[in-house]
Amino acid sequence: MEQKQNRGGGRTGPAAAFLVFLLAASAGLPQEAPAKDRSFTLDNGLRVILLERRTLPLVNVVAAVGAGTKDETEATSGVTHLLEHCILFRGTELRTGHEVAADIRRHGAYFNAHTGQDLAVFEMSAPAEHAAFALRNQKEILFSFRIAEADLASEKDVILEEIRQIEDDPLRIGSSLIYQNLFPGHPYAHPVYGRPETLRQLTAADVEAFHKRLFVPANAALAVVGDFVLDEMEALVRSVFGPLPKADFRPVPLSAPAPLAKTVTIELERDVEEGYLIVGAAGPDYNSPDQYAGDVLTEALGRGLSPKLLQALRGGRRELVSTASMSFIALKRAGAFLAYASLDPKDMEAAKREMTAYLRRVRDESFSKSEVHGEAREYAYEHLEGARNELRIAVQKAWESGLGLARSLASHIMLGESDSPMDYLEGIAKVTPSDLRRIGARYFSRAEYVVVSVKPRSK
Secondary structure (H helix, E strand, O other), rough: OOOOOOOOOOOOOOOOEEEEEOOHHHHHHHOOOOOEEEEEEEEOOOOOEEEOOOOOOEEEEEEEEEHHHHOOOOOOOOHHHHHHHHHHOEEOOOHHHHHHHHHHOOOOEEEEEEEEOOOOEEEEEEOOOOHHHHHHHHHHHHHOOOOHHHHHHHHHHHHHHHHHHHHHHHHHHHHHHHHHHHOOOOHHHHOOOOOOOHHOOOOHHHHHHHHHHHHHHHHHEEEEEEOHHHHHHHHHOOOHHHHOOOOOOOOOOOOOOOOOOOOOEEEEEEEOOOOOEEEEEEEOOOOOOOOHHHHHHHHHHHHHOOOOOHHHHHHHOOOOEEEEEEEEEEEOOOEEEEEEEEOOHHHHHHHHHHHHHHHHHHOOOOOHHHHHHHHHHHOOOOOOHHHHHHHHHHHHHHHHHHHHHHHHHHHHHOOOOOOOOOOOOHHHHOOOOHHHHHHHHHHHHHHOOOEEEEOOOOO
8 A cells, every 4th residue: 555645634424433333233244254352541541442353464543633623713723634734744753744754655554634523533554564663653643743834834835725625616615614604603613624814823833732732642542453463452552652641631521502593595606517505404413312313314315226305306397406415424512414416506596495395394204115005105215224225335335444444433432422332233223214204303394504505606
């Protein structure tokens, strides 16, 4: 593998992390040998989970740090993402950024990072014989940080260009505006990439102070998944991370956002040829039992072979959209459903009305053949079971990715509030059509929306 310097800084989806925290259910998934796991906490507070999987000669090391937009203010908006870039590309107290990159290439490794509302996640995958290097590298870049003003200025330029690209991408700017307006007055509303005027004001001292406060072992989790022996890997992790000092860390309590008081409508013009519509509604948080039904409902409405949202927007007297889909993300203290459509700009107002009206009607929908009577049952699509099957396939794919699984485990340690393993497959199997209607009523029928439309520029 080659080192990949991904400057995208995308968010890690906690719903995806929840999806694959499957140690309790993993026995039901095909694999060459049973996986073995072990969890422990170091004296400095670092929480660790090891998962031994001997299927490929790789080791995947992922560290999740409890730092995100939830820890930012109006004056420091974007500092987490800026810090992520600096950690990846600007070196440490011991090595320059070029030296770090050269070492990673020399060991045939891959590394990347992701920033979101709750977490900053740093990942590395390397050949199993270089496990010690992967652990030492992660420790150094995370906990031996330093940045010079010149390097910070260069990284700011990179991020400012990213923000310009987001502004020109209708779906990315639309999604960002959903979050900024769905959680008003809450830290989750801060844009992950930050605001240009704020980024320009941040100094090296600001970034280092943010790092010193939050990048401590007690505010982090480490997941190691791959080809190793548990006892040997535990000893190696303890020898590498154990000497880190224990910091006096006290997390700042984070409350849930207040419900949106009224629907927010945002209209944009961009250099596009077709129209785009993004509708957002609040959803269940990471630890809510509603998340199972939220995942299934999202699959039934906006994904799979016969998504109901697309049917609703194309099944009337005229086809209002070209495409339609849906996503769901669960944060630690909130969640969000996002519905997307591409369409002819002249149909925008009608599509807005029909999409929001349909979402409010989800509480009355049928999702299973068993709910359809008479001859119509023969032609009805089994939306509930189809959604479950699509999620089972996603679980299988996630299990096969050691890096994705490590990312999910580290994220779950930071976001989860229960020590009990979660059997995701069992959870979605228990979802009923009534559950889907209940979720529709709770999060769509009685909620206010954020509606973002993007049209071609006026001539």
